[in-house]
Amino acid sequence: MDVIAPSRPHTRGTLVPMMSGTVLGALSIVGGLALAYVAFATPFLGLALPSGRPDPIQIAFGITIWAVALVAPAGFVLAGANRLARNLASARGRTPRRSMALKELGSLPDDFTVASGLTLADGRGVSELVIGPFGAAVIRELPPAAITRIQGDSWQVRGARGWISLENPLERATRDAERVRHWLTEDDDYLVKVYSAVVGPDAAIARTAACAVLAPDQLAAWITALPAQRGLTAGRHSRVLDLVRAAAR
Numbered sequence: 001m002d003v004i005a006p007s008r009p010h011t012r013g014t015l016v017p018m019m020s021g022t023v024l025g026a027l028s029i030v031g032g033l034a035l036a037y038v039a040f041a042t043p044f045l046g047l048a049l050p051s052g053r054p055d056p057i058q059i060a061f062g063i064t065i066w067a068v069a070l071v072a073p074a075g076f077v078l079a080g081a082n083r084l085a086r087n088l089a090s091a092r093g094r095t096p097r098r099s100m101a102l103k104e105l106g107s108l109p110d111d112f113t114v115a116s117g118l119t120l121a122d123g124r125g126v127s128e129l130v131i132g133p134f135g136a137a138v139i140r141e142l143p144p145a146a147i148t149r150i151q152g153d154s155w156q157v158r159g160a161r162g163w164i165s166l167e168n169p170l171e172r173a174t175r176d177a178e179r180v181r182h183w184l185t186e187d188d189d190y191l192v193k194v195y196s197a198v199v200g201p202d203a204a205i206a207r208t209a210a211c212a213v214l215a216p217d218q219l220a221a222w223i224t225a226l227p228a229q230r231g232l233t234a235g236r237h238s239r240v241l242d243l244v245r246a247a248a249r
Helices: 015-041 044-048 056-094 100-107 169-185 216-225 234-248
Strands: 002-004 113-119 125-132 135-141 148-151 154-159 162-166 194-199 212-214
Touching (some): 100 113, 100 125, 113 234, 125 169, 125 234, 135 169, 169 194, 169 234, 194 216, 212 216
Parallel strands (some): 135 194, 194 212
Antiparallel strands (some): 125 135, 148 154
16 A cells, blocks of 8 residues: 655754753753752751841841742752653654554555545645545544534534534535545546545444445455446556645645
8 A cells, every 4th residue: 555645844953952952851850859959958058048146138148048949949840841841742743643544544455545634726635535446535534532422413522611513524524525526537527436434433423325434443444345446547547646646745
């Protein structure tokens, strides 16, 4: 199976800021712990504080010493932890997520191609597009069941402010398939068949006439069982792949 994905520009120099941020974060945490040790586990604080009957200036100096001893260690530790957390979030953001569909389709034969994350000419994206002897198939993942519910014909997703409306994933996949069909036929009279399916652990959702509902382990078998499209010659198949590769660029 061949995989086509949009090329992402490589930003040079991103490793150095991340490494320096990690070092600074670690040093900040170590510095905070060292300050806490010096302040509370050694006699330094007692020696630094004025003794006897201090005057107002000495009192102010003592209060400042106590404030620094109490606040500085925690401040350094929090600042370092915050920097390390930002670096971790940045590293995760640069790591491309491999979708459930792409993982399940990894066993397809060589005459199948999966295009992931395409943006069509109309500016809207298509999550996964499978090209094979059958034509093409649009695959979308269902949202997580833990934060999704269906009220009648309405889909809802739970957000920070409660339940909000969500576009029906089956209808979205069907519309995406129609968009792909028009796109592949724009410069050719030959009509490429385009199927649609949604994939998720809850396969109990009723399928529609235009969109299949599959569990992840059913996806590859469903793709390979689609009938070969008559008239989809090697030349037409190559043209479809050329269009997909051009969209990925």
